Amino acid sequence: MKQTKKVGMISLGCPKNLVDSEVMMGLLAKQGYQLTNDQQAADVLVVNTCGFIDAARQESVDTILEMAQLKQTGKLQQLIVAGCLVERYQDDLQKEIPEIDACIGVNQLTDITAIVKAKGAKPLPIYSDGRSAPELFLYDETTPRLRATAPYTAYVKIAEGCDHTCAFCIIPKLRGVFRSRSPESILREVEILAAQGVQEIVLISQDTTTYGSDLALQNGLARLVEAIANVAGIEWVRFLYCYPTAITNELLRVVAEHPNVCKYFDIPLQHASARVLKRMRRGGNRQSYERLFARIREAVPNAALRTTFIVGFPGERDEDFAELVAFVKAMQFDRVGVFTYSDEENSPAFALDEKVDAKVAKRRERQLMKEQAKISRRKNRKMIGKRVQVLLEGKSKETDLLLEGRMQTQAPEIDGCVLINDMPADCAAQSGDFVTVEITEAQEYDLIGRII
Numbered sequence: 001m002k003q004t005k006k007v008g009m010i011s012l013g014c015p016k017n018l019v020d021s022e023v024m025m026g027l028l029a030k031q032g033y034q035l036t037n038d039q040q041a042a043d044v045l046v047v048n049t050c051g052f053i054d055a056a057r058q059e060s061v062d063t064i065l066e067m068a069q070l071k072q073t074g075k076l077q078q079l080i081v082a083g084c085l086v087e088r089y090q091d092d093l094q095k096e097i098p099e100i101d102a103c104i105g106v107n108q109l110t111d112i113t114a115i116v117k118a119k120g121a122k123p124l125p126i127y128s129d130g131r132s133a134p135e136l137f138l139y140d141e142t143t144p145r146l147r148a149t150a151p152y153t154a155y156v157k158i159a160e161g162c163d164h165t166c167a168f169c170i171i172p173k174l175r176g177v178f179r180s181r182s183p184e185s186i187l188r189e190v191e192i193l194a195a196q197g198v199q200e201i202v203l204i205s206q207d208t209t210t211y212g213s214d215l216a217l218q219n220g221l222a223r224l225v226e227a228i229a230n231v232a233g234i235e236w237v238r239f240l241y242c243y244p245t246a247i248t249n250e251l252l253r254v255v256a257e258h259p260n261v262c263k264y265f266d267i268p269l270q271h272a273s274a275r276v277l278k279r280m281r282r283g284g285n286r287q288s289y290e291r292l293f294a295r296i297r298e299a300v301p302n303a304a305l306r307t308t309f310i311v312g313f314p315g316e317r318d319e320d321f322a323e324l325v326a327f328v329k330a331m332q333f334d335r336v337g338v339f340t341y342s343d344e345e346n347s348p349a350f351a352l353d354e355k356v357d358a359k360v361a362k363r364r365e366r367q368l369m370k371e372q373a374k375i376s377r378r379k380n381r382k383m384i385g386k387r388v389q390v391l392l393e394g395k396s397k398e399t400d401l402l403l404e405g406r407m408q409t410q411a412p413e414i415d416g417c418v419l420i421n422d423m424p425a426d427c428a429a430q431s432g433d434f435v436t437v438e439i440t441e442a443q444e445y446d447l448i449g450r451i452i
């Protein structure tokens with residue numbers, strides 16, 4: 001049944017939140033609502049927020065306020081706010097931004113059509129402070145989903161929530177306990193996606209390496225990745241967000257043996273100083289991390305190693321930071337993300353002493369990124385003259401004069417890319433095609449080459 005209302009979706013935050021947005025769009029489209037990318041043309045706007053850290057919260061509030069103005073200037077009738085910010089601040093949001101018509105929690109995605117139809121706030125079930133928690137939600141292969149990614153690539157959420165207790169993190173409070181989808185459901189979804197022309201599957205969750213532990217599956221992630229690698233049409237399988245103490249030899253075997261499993265490991269470590277890791281309540285230590293990466297490099301020699309660190313965590317002293325810098329220099333990671341600590345109320349770290357001055361944290365962030373930029377540039381220079389397989393993604397975001405694509409060792413959105421400035425005159429390669437590129441130049445994070 002065709003609906004008259006046009007609905008716009010703004011998805012903020014991480015790929016896990018993007019999948020939630022895609023589920024809400026799928027449910028709306030199934031009910032006959034038109035989805036639009038044009039916010040000016042939308043009768044209804046849904047802002048799917050991130051509430052993880054300060055900067056993300058600010059971006060979410062700014063976006064909500066910007067969209068609220070369309071009620072005066074545009075044709076907007078209904079403003080709905082969803083996602084992690086709602087889990088944290090629903091009451092404040094509705095009090096401070098009266099233009100918000102309804103809020104929807106991360107476990108209430110299936111209520112979106114009723115809320116759009118009702119054009120009114122559907123009271124949320126009450127929460128832990130004297131209110132009862134809603135049933136935890138996790139989509140499956142039968143849930144309608146309208147993908148927002150390019151046709152050839154798709155995120156697949158294999159689990160939700162988290163049982164770890166990292167001191168700086170409130171995600172377990174927002175997303176609930178860790179729960180896996182069944183391997184059958186995920187495999188069925190991947191088959192459906194492959195039939196739609198998807199070639200790259202990116203497996204995501206809060207902690208992908210814990211996949212299946214709540215279903216009593218042994219080596220759940222390794223089994224799952226191997227099964228997906230055998231699905232016809234899937235050229236690349238990649239998994240993100242690994243916990244450093246949960247990488248098994250079986251997983252390394254699967255990555256090493258299957259050509260279409262990306263030689264790529266994303267393992268956030270957060271720090272290297274034993275004292276800071278203990279205060280962060282993170283598993284492992286510098287020695288176990290060094291052994292882990294030695295194991296990976298032995299089993300999968302050309303694998304790209306990605307990690308992330310937090311600097312400025314309460315109690316981080318100059319010597320702790322110096323140890324982190326020394327660790328990064330010694331490990332020679334391929335990709336590194338660095339964040340400054342965000343003091344989140346309701347996180348265990350909020351109550352810690354020895355808070356680090358924000359300027360000091362910022363300086364440490366710059367210094368660590370500078371070290372990594374040198375490493376990245378040196379590694380990229382070694383790629384010059386090499387011929388690599390590239391997934392072509394279309395015109396470069398920087399200029400129409402260049403095309404861009406990614407290697408197996410470059411994840412979407414978070415890593416550098418391959419810029420293409422030349423190709424044979426008769427080259428008819430399109431976005432979504434795999435091409436062979438000869439690398440001719442190297443930049444800090446991106447590579448430049450020509451299709452051959």
Ligand code: SF4
Nearest residue numbers: 162164166169171206
């Ligand atoms: S593993 Fe730690 S940082 Fe990651 S979502 Fe869980 S609690 Fe947060």
